[in-house]
Amino acid sequence: MVTPDLSVNIAGMHFKNPVTTASGTFGYGDEFLDFMDLGRLGGIFVKAVTGKNRDGNGYPRMAETASGMLNSVGLQNKGVDHFCHEIYPRIRDFNTHIIVNVSGSTIEEYVAVAERINELEKIPAIELNISCPNVKYGGMAFGTIPSMATEVTAEVRKVYKKVLMVKLSPNVTSITDLAKAAVDGGADVITLINTLLGMAIDAERRRPILSTITGGLSGPAIKPVALRMVWQVHKAVSVPIIGLGGIMNATDAIEFILAGASAIQVGTANFVDPVASVKIAEGIEAYMKRHKIEAMTSLIGALRTE
Amino acid sequence: MHFTKQVQDLRVISYSRLNPRHFVLELLAPDPLPVILPGQFAQVLVEDSPSTFLRRPFSIHAVDVAKNTFRLLIQIKGEGTRHLSRLHVGDSLNVLYPLGNTFTLPTTKEVLLVGGGCGVAPLLILAQFLNQNKVHPTILVGFRTKEEVSEIEEYAKYGKVLITTDDGSEGEKGLVVDHSIFNRESLEFKKIYCCGPDAMMKAVAKIARLHRVDCEVSLENTMACGFGVCLCCITPTDKGNERVCVEGPVFNINRLKW
Numbered sequence: 001m002v003t004p005d006l007s008v009n010i011a012g013m014h015f016k017n018p019v020t021t022a023s024g025t026f027g028y029g030d031e032f033l034d035f036m037d038l039g040r041l042g043g044i045f046v047k048a049v050t051g052k053n054r055d056g057n058g059y060p061r062m063a064e065t066a067s068g069m070l071n072s073v074g075l076q077n078k079g080v081d082h083f084c085h086e087i088y089p090r091i092r093d094f095n096t097h098i099i100v101n102v103s104g105s106t107i108e109e110y111v112a113v114a115e116r117i118n119e120l121e122k123i124p125a126i127e128l129n130i131s132c133p134n135v136k137y138g139g140m141a142f143g144t145i146p147s148m149a150t151e152v153t154a155e156v157r158k159v160y161k162k163v164l165m166v167k168l169s170p171n172v173t174s175i176t177d178l179a180k181a182a183v184d185g186g187a188d189v190i191t192l193i194n195t196l197l198g199m200a201i202d203a204e205r206r207r208p209i210l211s212t213i214t215g216g217l218s219g220p221a222i223k224p225v226a227l228r229m230v231w232q233v234h235k236a237v238s239v240p241i242i243g244l245g246g247i248m249n250a251t252d253a254i255e256f257i258l259a260g261a262s263a264i265q266v267g268t269a270n271f272v273d274p275v276a277s278v279k280i281a282e283g284i285e286a287y288m289k290r291h292k293i294e295a296m297t298s299l300i301g302a303l304r305t306e
Numbered sequence: 307m308h309f310t311k312q313v314q315d316l317r318v319i320s321y322s323r324l325n326p327r328h329f330v331l332e333l334l335a336p337d338p339l340p341v342i343l344p345g346q347f348a349q350v351l352v353e354d355s356p357s358t359f360l361r362r363p364f365s366i367h368a369v370d371v372a373k374n375t376f377r378l379l380i381q382i383k384g385e386g387t388r389h390l391s392r393l394h395v396g397d398s399l400n401v402l403y404p405l406g407n408t409f410t411l412p413t414t415k416e417v418l419l420v421g422g423g424c425g426v427a428p429l430l431i432l433a434q435f436l437n438q439n440k441v442h443p444t445i446l447v448g449f450r451t452k453e454e455v456s457e458i459e460e461y462a463k464y465g466k467v468l469i470t471t472d473d474g475s476e477g478e479k480g481l482v483v484d485h486s487i488f489n490r491e492s493l494e495f496k497k498i499y500c501c502g503p504d505a506m507m508k509a510v511a512k513i514a515r516l517h518r519v520d521c522e523v524s525l526e527n528t529m530a531c532g533f534g535v536c537l538c539c540i541t542p543t544d545k546g547n548e549r550v551c552v553e554g555p556v557f558n559i560n561r562l563k564w
Contacts (some may be wrong), residue, residue, distance in 0.1 A: 027535035031552075034311040034533070047535075055547050062530050062538035064360050069530055073537045076547060219359060271531040272351070272361060274402065275313060 004288035006281070006296045008042075010240045010262050011163045011188040013097065013124055015042035018257065018296060019281040022244050022267030023048055023101035023127060023167075024073065028087050029094055035274040040281060042263060043097030046087075048129055049117070051109040053079045058211035063200035068219025068246070069268060070198050072212040075103050075132055080113045084120065092122040099165070103129040107155050110142075114160040124162055128153060128187075131169030131194035132216075143169035143194070146181035153185025165189040165242065168233075170222075171197045175229045176236035183237050190233060191242040191265070193226045218268040220246040227259050234260020234301050248276065250283020260301040311405065311533065312340060315398045319375060324456040328424060329391055330367065332377045333399060342369050342376060343408035344432035345524055345556040349532040350378070350390065351400040358386040361402060363529050363551075365428040365501070368460070376403075381424035405532050406555050409522055412436070414496035417443040419465070420510050422482050423450075425502030428524055430457070432499055433464035444468060444495070448482035448502070451475050483509040493517040500524070511559040521559045525550050 006017035020043040026032065029044045038044065056076025063070045077083070083100070091098055100117050104110040110128065117126050130143035130152060142152045153166055166182040168175065170193040179190050195216025200209040208214075226245020234241055243261030247253050248269045256264045269276040284296065293299060316333035323329045349361035367379040382391050393399065409432050417436060421429045426447050436443050443465040449455045452475035461467045469477025470485050478485050483506070487494070493513070500510045501524040514521035527539040527550045534552035541550050542563040548554070 024537075025531075025535060031534045033309075035309050035313065056537065056540070059540055060528060060538075061540065062528055062536070064358070064528075066357060067359055069360060071530070071536065071538060076537050076540070268530075271536055272359070273313065274311075274531075274533065 002294060004285055004294060004296065006285060006288070008262050008297055008300075010242070011125075013163055015097065015263055017042045017281045017284065018261075018263035019253065019277050019284070020045060020097075020099075020242065020263055020265050021270060021277050022265035023129070025267040025270045028091050029098065030091060032274060036278050039095035040278050041096045042281075043099055044094070045099045045101055045127055045265060046091070047077055048075045048101040048103040048132070049077055049080050049083045049113055050075055050103050050105075051080055051112050053077070053082070060209060060211055061215075063209040063215070065198070065200060065217065065219070066221060068217055068221035069271075070200050070210060070215040070217050071195070072210045072215035074212070080116045084116055088120055088123075092120070097125070098123055099125045099127055101127045101129050101167070102156075103132060107152050110152055111155050111159055114156045118160050118162065125165055125189075126160060126162070127165040127167050127191055128156055129167050129194070130182075131167050131171075143178060144172050146177050149178055149181040150185040153182050153187050157186030163188050165191050167191040167194055169194045170225055170229055170245075176232050179233040179237050183239055187239060189240050189242060190237060191244070192233060193222070193229050193245045196222050196225065218246070220248055220252075222246045223252060227255060230256055230261050231259040231303070247280070248272075250280045250287055253280050253284055254287055254299065257296070257299045258301070258303040260303075262297075262300050310340065311402065312337075313400065313402045316401050318393050318395055318397045318399060321393060321395055324379075325454045327454070328379065328381050328456065330377050330379050330457075331390070331393065331399070332375050333401065334373070334375050339369065339371065339374055339376065340404060342366055342404045342431075344435045345408040345428050346404040346406050347532070347555060348376075348378065348401050348403035349405060349529075351402075352386045352389050353400065355385060355389040358389065360530050361532060362386045362390070363405075363526075363532055365524065365555075366404065366431055367427045368430045368434060379424055379427040379430075402532060406551055407553065409435075409499055409524070409556050411439055412441060412497040415441055416494060416496045417441055418487075418495040418498045419443050419445045420482050420498060420500040420502070421446070422448040422502030422506045425506070425524075425526075426457075428501050429499070430460055430464075433461060437464045442466075443499075444487075446470070446482055446485055446487065448472075448506070449476075481509070482506060483513060488513055493519055495519060497521070508564055511562075511564055514559060522556050523559060523562075524555045525557060526555065
């Protein structure tokens with residue numbers, strides 16, 4: 001048979017394969033040059049960028065859990081100026097799509113950051129992060145109230161001319177309401193899910209483990225929740241979906257694609273195995289050969305439910 | 307394509323149990339070892355252990371270039387390390403290495419290494435490295451009891467060894483900072499390298515400051531990735547929140563908010 005075609009078109013962007021990496025788990029990509037060829041990925045979602053420098057939360061920021069981990073990093077980054085001047089020049093020529101995760105505490109901050117990123121020639125898309133559970137103001141609030149999700153997306157849409165992706169929080173009653181709200185605001189693509197709000201306690205010391213008491217749960221523990229939400233959103237909206245949540249291997253990735261994701265993000269798995277994303281791309285190809293599937297796109301939403 | 311950091315399956319070629327809480331694994335690499343510098347660490351995958359998800363970071367304890375091996379000194383603390391303690395010679399271990407920065411070379415010959423508990427781990431490779439640079443350090447190591455005193459002959463290859471035990475069953479009684487070398491008007495050392503529990507390193511840093519002696523410490527924080535992307539292992543420094551896994555684990559005490 002012919003070599004399987006792993007490529008996919010998402011909102012006009014051509015991805016060589018559906019494997020991308022999740023924001024906050026892949027730095028700015030260059031940390032991975034020590035391990036792999038970034039050109040083997042469909043794209044990379046770089047660390048969240050905010051308007052100004054953020055020191056992030058205090059230590060401890062991480063707690064290991066059964067099949068996963070909690071984090072409360074709190075969007076530590078040096079702000080959009082630093083990104084444009086210091087980071088962008090060193091990553092702009094990577095042989096893969098570089099997508100910037102845009103975060104903020106106010107609509108004005110989201111708009112200001114998006115406007116700056118819009119000027120960067122080699123950044124074809126942004127991912128609006130309306131779902132971070134680890135910042136005190138904004139962040140997740142925009143992702144839990146549908147009218148606010150529509151408003152922030154619409155305001156960013158006015159200034160951002162390229163592909164606009166919106167990343168949703170799972171910490172809501174109805175994920176489809178939020179997805180529809182983001183699409184109403186002008187989202188070209190929906191990314192889901194961000195971390196689930198959780199907590200860890202040290203019983204011996206009778207204290208919370210995280211400095212912020214609560215944090216975001218990620219890893220294989222959240223995969224069933226993520227799959228369910230991708231499936232629900234796939235049925236509810238017509239824009240493409242990028243799915244993530246506990247993907248550790250190619251089988252997990254295929255499950256997300258079958259549930260309706262056009263592409264996937266590898267997140268926490270990068271911490272355990274820095275070359276997990278490349279192995280997943282190889283594994284998807286092997287799956288397609290084994291099942292004699294010529295185009296990866298024929299698997300999107302191809303879950304058999306009859 | 308060749309990459310500077312490795313994710314490799316290494317073979318356990320020796321296992322020594324030092325005492326009920328500590329053991330040493332010697333690991334053989336399939337390819338020639340990359341350059342490993344003192345202070346660097348390895349992230350070890352704990353396989354087939356359902357309750358551990360992330361890798362476990364350990365300081366590299368010693369390197370044998372001729373044998374193409376390196377050693378890890380591990381203290382049994384939780385489920386992950388307990389699982390590793392059940393490894394056997396011949397077993398394979400998936401390791402990500404070498405990670406982190408290194409101790410800097412001293413500009414003096416009057417060098418003191420101070421370690422407590424499993425914090426002694428990076429001091430052996432550091433002592434090896436200092437010897438290669440014609441420095442013969444004094445090595446002060448602290449243990450709980452005589453039963454835990456171990457590998458003294460290893461350290462003695464590279465310098466003069468001083469011992470403390472909490473209960474006085476060997477060497478001087480007390481913590482490392484209680485040792486008589488610190489109980490003098492002036493300190494005979496111009497550079498201190500230290501690794502151990504936080505409280506111990508802070509106490510050593512205080513002594514170093516008092517005598518205006520340059521001091522480097524190797525920090526241990528909980529880590530997810532170990533190579534700079536998760537931003538979980540941060541420590542506050544003069545440059546803001548820095549990553550212990552990349553900007554560290556070795557920091558000069560002048561840069562820390564201690």
